Amino acid sequence: MREPVDLRRQRILAAVQARGAARVRDLADELQVSVVTVRRDVEELTREGRLRRGHGVVRSTLPAQEAPAGDLADxxxxxxxxxxxxxxxxxxxxxxxxxxxxxxxxxxxxxxxxxxxxxxxxxxxxxxxxxxxxxxxxxxxxxxxxxxxxxxxxxxxxxxxxxxxxxxxxxxxxxxxxxxxxHWYGAHLAVEHLVGLGHRRMVFATREDSPTARTLRAAFTDIAGTHPLLEESAWALVSEQAGREGPYTPDETADLPKLLRGMRATAVVLHSDVDALMVVQRLADDGVRVPEDVSVVAYDDVVAALATAPLTAVSPPKxxxxxxxxxxxxxxxxxxxxxxxxxxxxLPRLMVRGSTRRVDGDGTDGGADSGTDGGTPPRA
The missing domain is CATH 3.40.50.2300 (Response regulator)
Structure with missing residues (x-):
């Protein structure tokens, strides 16, 4: 025999008040009815002000000090x-x-x-x-x-x-x-964005003190080693404190402005974007302008958008x-x-801002070009 609606709702109300909160699916199992039925009952009890409804969760409207012990969360x-x-x-x-x-x-x-x-x-x-x-x-x-x-x-x-x-x-x-x-795909987005803007010589400066950092170094090395349009690339630590896996060669701990000049690099990818902001400041102190002299892509997108000149960044779906x-x-x-x-x-996305621009085939400035509005890099 089917249980009367009023009695079933009283049982739902009592169960929730006894625990402080309950999941809809658990109530349905206990009452041996469908989840849809419990949702309808909860909607009516919520409309009457006797329960509070969330996503899949029902909570008591009793003040915390009046709710009986044994909250579901415990x-x-x-x-x-x-x-x-x-x-x-x-x-x-x-x-x-x-x-x-x-x-x-x-x-x-x-x-x-x-x-x-x-x-x-x-x-x-x-x-x-x-x-x-x-x-x-x-x-x-x-x-x-x-x-x-x-x-x-x-x-x-x-x-x-x-x-x-x-x-x-x-x-x-x-x-x-x-x-x-x-993160391999994130590295791919950064490289393809820059290659699509005409950059052929770039530096990858990353951390190497976490699983993500190690994955990124391996990804950039793999992508740069097989990309048909990259003429020259190099990897270096983004800062002296960013590496834990050494020993590192002098080139891998080189001063970034000096490394960029020596390679005639027109683009740099920097992980993390906190480090990227600091590197951009160092470049400015050294007379290197972003993006006029070098395009910059940050990786993480935690604070990249907050820079004085917001940085283009790879944004993992954190x-x-x-x-x-x-x-x-x-x-x-x-x-x-x-x-x-x-x-x-x-998959990460690419958030294009103002720190990257197009260059001509010979590496000279070809004028500002955002390339994409985020998410999909231009094809080279």
């Missing part, structure tokens, strides 16, 4: 571990938090200091506190530090998703879920990485075992 806590002072991941955290809140889960944030092995004790503490799942972005200054974490990461017994981290193929941690930006990772974790928490690992890659 039982559905997800720990997020990220490095301290890492502005790139701020947008990623916002994306993850939004997705977790929509799923009715609470995010417990842990900040790892800049010392080797800092993440492991934080993870162990989070698990002892009852975290049901983990979102992780270890700093991994060096490859050795990264590989030193593989065994304990692979042994974790709760669902875990890595953000902007991709363990080496065949390693113990290879089978962990991960969500990353496709917030979407966090959201996708959190959604994948929520999915894992609702699944039984035996499902294959997922390695998701999201």
């Amino acid at each position: 039982g559905d806590r997800v720990a997020v571990v990220v490095p301290e002072r890492h502005s790139y991941l701020t947008e990623t955290l916002h994306g993850a938090r939004t997705a977790l809140e929509e799923a009715g889960m609470r995010m417990a944030l842990h900040i790892a200091p800049q010392v080797a092995g800092a993440e492991r004790p934080l993870v162990e503490r989070a698990l002892a506190d009852g975290a049901r799942g983990l979102l992780l972005a270890p700093r991994w200054h060096t490859r050795a530090a990264e590989e030193g974490d593989y065994d304990w990461l692979a042994a974790l017994e709760v669902p875990t998703v890595l953000m902007e981290r991709r363990p080496r193929r065949g390693s113990a941690a290879h089978a962990l879920d991960s969500v990353c930006s496709d 917030a979407e990485v966090g959201r996708t990772a959190a959604e994948l974790l929520v999915r894992r928490l609702g699944e039984s075992g035996g499902h294959p690992a997922r390695r998701v890659e999201l």
Whole structure:
């Protein structure tokens, strides 16, 4: 016999008030009705002011001090571990938090200091506190530090998703879920944009103290080595403090204005864009104008748009990485075992601003040319 509507709604109201919050799909399972039916009931209770509705989540309207103990969030806590002072991941955290809140889960944030092995004790503490799942972005200054974490990461017994981290193929941690930006494609966007504007001699100056930085160096080396239109290219550290994988050759630690002049380079790609802003200032002090003398593309797009002359930048989908990772974790928490690992890659975009311009075939200034309005580079 079908349960009366009023009685079912009273049961929904009682369940939500008892927990403080509940997910629609959980209520549907408990009442043995469809999700659509629960949504209709929730809409009516919300219209009456008896519940508050979110994306997939229902919350009590009782004041916090009156709500009974046992809030849903206490039982559905997800720990997020990220490095301290890492502005790139701020947008990623916002994306993850939004997705977790929509799923009715609470995010417990842990900040790892800049010392080797800092993440492991934080993870162990989070698990002892009852975290049901983990979102992780270890700093991994060096490859050795990264590989030193593989065994304990692979042994974790709760669902875990890595953000902007991709363990080496065949390693113990290879089978962990991960969500990353496709940084090879980001490097490709930067090079094709500059080549499309006539640049044939360029410098790639990047960091080399994180997995993203190491991936970018490898990507630029690969692309430059096979591109039919590049006449000459070089890689160098963007600053003396940006490398952890040395030793480096003198050319790889060369002063950037001097390196650009020596190569007669007309373009430079700089990672990160915080470093890019500082390099542009150094170029100005050395009498090198951007974009009149050299075109600049930054990589990260955290603060590139805030420069006095906003910088063209490759923009990884930082917030979407966090959201996708959190959604994948929520999915894992609702699944039984035996499902294959997922390695998701999201494509960056190119945000064209005022720091790049066209040059003639001989490398002379050909006048300002934005080339594209972002996202798709011009064809060479």
